[in-house]
Amino acid sequence: MDEYQREHADAASDITAYVSNPINAYLLTKRLTTDWRQVENLMEHDVGTDFLQNLTQYRNVLKFPSDEDLNGAAVALLRLQDTYQLDTSSVARGKLNGIQYSTEMSSDDCFELGRQSYVNNDYHHTVLWMNEAMSRMLEEPLNQTQTFTRADVLEYLAFSTYKEGNVESALVMTNELLQLLPNHERANGNKRFYEKEIAHQKEMKKMKGDDGTDEMPVSDLPVARSDTGELGVKERKSYEMLCRGELKPSPTYMRSLRCRYVTNNVPFLRLGPLKLEEAHKDPYIVIYHDAMYDSEMDLIKRMARPRFRRATVQNSVTGALETANYRISKSAWLKTEEDSVIAKVVQRTADMTGLDMESAEELQVVNYGIGGHYAPHFDFARREEKRAFEGLNLGNRIATVLFYMSDVEQGGATVFTTLRTALWPKRGTAAFWMNLHRDGEGDKRTQHAACPVLTGTKWVSNKWIHERGQEFRRPCALNEDSGDFAI
Ligand SMILES: O=C(O)CCC(=O)C(=O)O
Numbered sequence: 201m202d203e204y205q206r207e208h209a210d211a212a213s214d215i216t217a218y219v220s221n222p223i224n225a226y227l228l229t230k231r232l233t234t235d236w237r238q239v240e241n242l243m244e245h246d247v248g249t250d251f252l253q254n255l256t257q258y259r260n261v262l263k264f265p266s267d268e269d270l271n272g273a274a275v276a277l278l279r280l281q282d283t284y285q286l287d288t289s290s291v292a293r294g295k296l297n298g299i300q301y302s303t304e305m306s307s308d309d310c311f312e313l314g315r316q317s318y319v320n321n322d323y324h325h326t327v328l329w330m331n332e333a334m335s336r337m338l339e340e341p342l343n344q345t346q347t348f349t350r351a352d353v354l355e356y357l358a359f360s361t362y363k364e365g366n367v368e369s370a371l372v373m374t375n376e377l378l379q380l381l382p383n384h385e386r387a388n389g390n391k392r393f394y395e396k397e398i399a400h401q402k403e404m405k406k407m408k409g410d411d412g413t414d415e416m417p418v419s420d421l422p423v424a425r426s427d428t429g430e431l432g433v434k435e436r437k438s439y440e441m442l443c444r445g446e447l448k449p450s451p452t453y454m455r456s457l458r459c460r461y462v463t464n465n466v467p468f469l470r471l472g473p474l475k476l477e478e479a480h481k482d483p484y485i486v487i488y489h490d491a492m493y494d495s496e497m498d499l500i501k502r503m504a505r506p507r508f509r510r511a512t513v514q515n516s517v518t519g520a521l522e523t524a525n526y527r528i529s530k531s532a533w534l535k536t537e538e539d540s541v542i543a544k545v546v547q548r549t550a551d552m553t554g555l556d557m558e559s560a561e562e563l564q565v566v567n568y569g570i571g572g573h574y575a576p577h578f579d580f581a582r583r584e585e586k587r588a589f590e591g592l593n594l595g596n597r598i599a600t601v602l603f604y605m606s607d608v609e610q611g612g613a614t615v616f617t618t619l620r621t622a623l624w625p626k627r628g629t630a631a632f633w634m635n636l637h638r639d640g641e642g643d644k645r646t647q648h649a650a651c652p653v654l655t656g657t658k659w660v661s662n663k664w665i666h667e668r669g670q671e672f673r674r675p676c677a678l679n680e681d682s683g684d685f686a687i
């Protein structure tokens with residue numbers, strides 16, 4: 201590497217380090233968006249200068265993030281905060297799960313995060329981040345660039361606290377705001393509203409014969425979010441616990457899981473057997489160690505990069521492919537014939553599963569950035585999803601093989617939501633499970649998810665294998681002690 205290349209490689213890795221955690225990702229987006237907003241303001245007043253004209257051109261080339269991007273970065277950070285139960289002030293201090301990262305958030309950064317939550321009607325996070333903005337503000341007495349006042353924070357806090365169900369606190373905050381700005385019109389209106397509301401609630405209590413305390417319960421229910429789809433409260437809880445590594449199989453169950461070398465009756469594998477580790481017995485889920493070489497992973501990534509598009513999901517009613525908040529990643533497809541390396545990997549997948557690859561989909565390569573995830577789902581099409589895999593005529597997805605092509609610094613596990621089982625990405629390993637019962641019915645117990653990436657980046661590739669062509673096949677070596685190994 202010459203000096204120039206080294207310099208650029210350093211710069212590139214600096215950038216990766218800078219945005220490899222969600223705080224930096226949010227801060228960088230905020231910085232670019234708000235800086236650009238200032239430039240636009242300037243341009244409105246002074247369009248004439250060449251400098252500003254040039255900036256307009258740069259903007260088009262560099263694709264400055266928009267307000268929606270800033271909202272997206274904020275939502276990603278908040279999703280991570282919920283899933284991994286990150287404490288607000290630790291995040292603001294640049295600490296994630298006890299690991300200290302380089303950046304701290306200013307009161308202004310916290311305020312903006314609160315504002316973005318508010319815009320999304322997410323009052324739970326508005327309260328958390330506005331409180332943080334307030335305490336940071338007190339610690340930054342010399343900050344000249346503050347974009348908000350104490351009164352602004354109080355207004356957001358009061359309204360969101362009311363929305364969260366605590367009228368009394370909302371009134372206290374509104375009174376505090378009115379001490380600062382006695383003529384604040386909206387605050388005066390709200391004050392009257394809150395007072396009326398409190399009187400009304402007292403009246404209701406009396407009517408019910410309840411002479412309880414004046415204390416109103418503060419709602420600490422998480423705000424309903426739509427990005428984990430149809431999950432119920434209990435399911436969401438166990439999903440998030442699995443992602444945090446808090447839910448594990450019992451020690452007795454773990455002791456029953458085995459590791460072994462397998463050849464699956466493939467002559468070639470007698471020379472170099474595969475290293476199999478059981479992750480779950482029924483349904484059968486296994487991990488293969490050293491299932492992909494470094495050179496293969498490097499090539500696959502190189503081929504996929506220029507083709508990456510935001511991943512899509514199939515609309516179960518219309519059959520159309522569309523983007524969805526419950527699946528956030530970039531993906532690309534590689535054909536078996538494109539390169540001998542791909543063909544080799546596909547052959548290995550056949551050896552690992554004992555299944556025919558003729559009916560398998562192309563190799564899908566996926567990259568999850570910070571906050572990237574795939575909420576709990578099934579890989580097979582359910583009965584009601586009549587239009588899934590339409591046109592393929594290959595039957596349902598009988599099995600999944602998922603190659604991990606990177607370690608993940610924090611987060612990013614594949615979790616089986618009803619099985620107390622989490623697979624932690626380890627570069628070069630592959631997971632394999634069957635999605636269907638023997639009779640072709642989908643096995644609901646295979647519901648799984650890709651937990652959001654907290655820090656770092658996650659690379660996987662997968663083969664979805666279909667029913668067609670598997671009629672006479674049996675993964676013999678796996679089948680021995682695999683219970684209801686569904687094929
Ligand atoms: O990335 C993962 O861990 C799981 C991905 C997955 O479930 C899928 O792509 O269907």
Ligand SMILES: [Fe+2]
Nearest residue numbers: 577578579648
């Ligand atoms: Fe999946």
